[in-house]
Structures are given as C-alpha cells and as structure tokens.
Amino acid sequence: MNLELPQPRSAKGRATLKELLRAGDEILRRDGYAGARVSDISNAAGLSNGAFYRYFDDKRHLLLHVIHDFLRYSEEYVHVTFDPEHPMASVRESTERYMRFYAQHADMWRAVIEAGQNDPDVEALRNEVTDAWCARIARMLHRAQKAGLVRADLDCDVASFLLGGMMQFYAQHAFRPDSTLETDPGKVAGTATALWESGAFVTGR
CATH class of the missing domain: 1.10.10.60 (Homeodomain-like)
Incomplete structure (x- = not known):
C-alpha cells in the first residue's frame, strides 16, 4: 500500500x-x-x-490518502474517555457522536464501503479502524468488569465486536438514501445505550 x-x-x-x-x-x-x-x-x-x-501516481494513490485521513479522523471524533462513575453516560455520548459523524459524512462512508469491496487496501484501512475502535470498547468493558459494573460472565472481547458492529451495521443501513430508519443521533443513542445496559452492565448508572 x-x-x-x-x-x-x-x-x-x-x-x-x-x-x-x-x-x-x-x-x-x-x-x-x-x-x-x-x-x-x-x-x-x-x-x-x-x-x-x-x-x-494515479487516482488510487490519492484516494487511499483521502480515505486514510478520513478514517483516522472518524476514530478520533468518536472517542470518549470512559467515566466509571457514569458508565452509561459515556456509552451514550460515544454512540451519539458516532451517529452524528456518520450523518455528516454518509457520502464518504458509502464511498469507503464501495471502495473496500474492490480494493483490499481500502478494506484493510477500514478494518484497522474497526479493530482499534472495538479494542477501545473491550478495554472499557474489562475495566468496568473489574469494577463490578459489567456482568462477570461476559466475554468482553467478543462483546466489543458485537456491540461495536451493531452501531456500524445500523448506521450503514440507516443512512442509505432509501432508508426509513431513525437517524436522530440522540434517539438512536438512547436505544443503543439501553441495549448495552441490559446486555452487559449489572446496573445502569
């Protein structure tokens, strides 16, 4: 690459x-x-x-740079420092930021997904960001689990990809031009946070 x-x-x-x-x-x-x-x-x-x-060298040379910079920016934008005193607030804020960012850049996300279907280097860039994002979720879950906030029987590494992938899948479909799914960042974040709370956390805080 x-x-x-x-x-x-x-x-x-x-x-x-x-x-x-x-x-x-x-x-x-x-x-x-x-x-x-x-x-x-x-x-x-x-x-x-x-x-x-x-x-x-060619258009691919330039577009790889554009996609790389966009994906790194997306990773930085959605990052929220985990607050163990208010874990669900941290989850909600990060989720809402993700939805807001996707809404603002749905055209670029569509282009990146399209490119990744035919260019393995673009798919590798996208996977790097997904892996980094899910690794961040896993660290947060492990930390919360040690504090007694997350169920002891939860596999945090598996859950990180399930929970992170849930948002990626939803946003990808919600921001299709023909979609009728809810796109309000606050409403979607509220539902996603409820799923996190009921599926992973011992009690909501």
Missing part, C-alpha cells in the same frame, strides 16, 4: 498538494470510488492533469 506523500519544498507546492487532497475528498464523496476520475479531481482543484501526476 503506497501511503507515502510527496514532500514539496515550496509553499506553493505544499498548497497544491493540499488542494489536490481537498479536491479528491470532494470528488470521492460526489462520484464514489469507481466514478472518480483524475480529470475531475484536477478540475476541482483548478489544476491540470500534469500537475496531478507530479504529486500522485
């Missing part, structure tokens, strides 16, 4: 690179991974195709 960016020496070169990445983000959201073209990215950046190829 080629994720090495060129390092322009001049301020103009750095600005050009930044603009190409911004344009790539725009076109990926608009046209999807398969539909994105170098000419459209160049036009959106106000540059020639020649300028594009001075920085990137």
Whole structure:
C-alpha cells in the first residue's frame, strides 16, 4: 500500500498538494470510488492533469490518502474517555457522536464501503479502524468488569465486536438514501445505550 506523500519544498507546492487532497475528498464523496476520475479531481482543484501526476501516481494513490485521513479522523471524533462513575453516560455520548459523524459524512462512508469491496487496501484501512475502535470498547468493558459494573460472565472481547458492529451495521443501513430508519443521533443513542445496559452492565448508572 503506497501511503507515502510527496514532500514539496515550496509553499506553493505544499498548497497544491493540499488542494489536490481537498479536491479528491470532494470528488470521492460526489462520484464514489469507481466514478472518480483524475480529470475531475484536477478540475476541482483548478489544476491540470500534469500537475496531478507530479504529486500522485494515479487516482488510487490519492484516494487511499483521502480515505486514510478520513478514517483516522472518524476514530478520533468518536472517542470518549470512559467515566466509571457514569458508565452509561459515556456509552451514550460515544454512540451519539458516532451517529452524528456518520450523518455528516454518509457520502464518504458509502464511498469507503464501495471502495473496500474492490480494493483490499481500502478494506484493510477500514478494518484497522474497526479493530482499534472495538479494542477501545473491550478495554472499557474489562475495566468496568473489574469494577463490578459489567456482568462477570461476559466475554468482553467478543462483546466489543458485537456491540461495536451493531452501531456500524445500523448506521450503514440507516443512512442509505432509501432508508426509513431513525437517524436522530440522540434517539438512536438512547436505544443503543439501553441495549448495552441490559446486555452487559449489572446496573445502569
């Protein structure tokens, strides 16, 4: 996977690179991974195709960077520090942030899912973020279990993927253009938190 960016020496070169990445983000959201073209990215950046190829090998080279940066940003955005004094509040806040982020970037999520179906490197990037997110959930559950807040018989590692996957699956379907599912972040987070509470926690707090 080629994720090495060129390092322009001049301020103009750095600005050009930044603009190409911004344009790539725009076109990926608009046209999807398969539909994105170098000419459209160049036009959106106000540059020639020649300028594009001075920085990137092809559209895939650029779009991998765009997807990588987006997924890392998504991971940071939904992170909430676990509060053992108010565990369900932590769960609800993280879940609500996830739904809010997905709502704001549903077009990009669709493009990433599409790309991952045909490009193993994109799927690997997505899996890395999913694994990191579920590992964070597992650490929270283990910590809560040691504090007596989570059922002693719960397999926290398995539960982390079941609970995390529940939100990914729901958001993916709720934000389809033809979906009639509830998309209000607060309402969805409330239902998800109730499932966490009844399925994993000893008592709600």
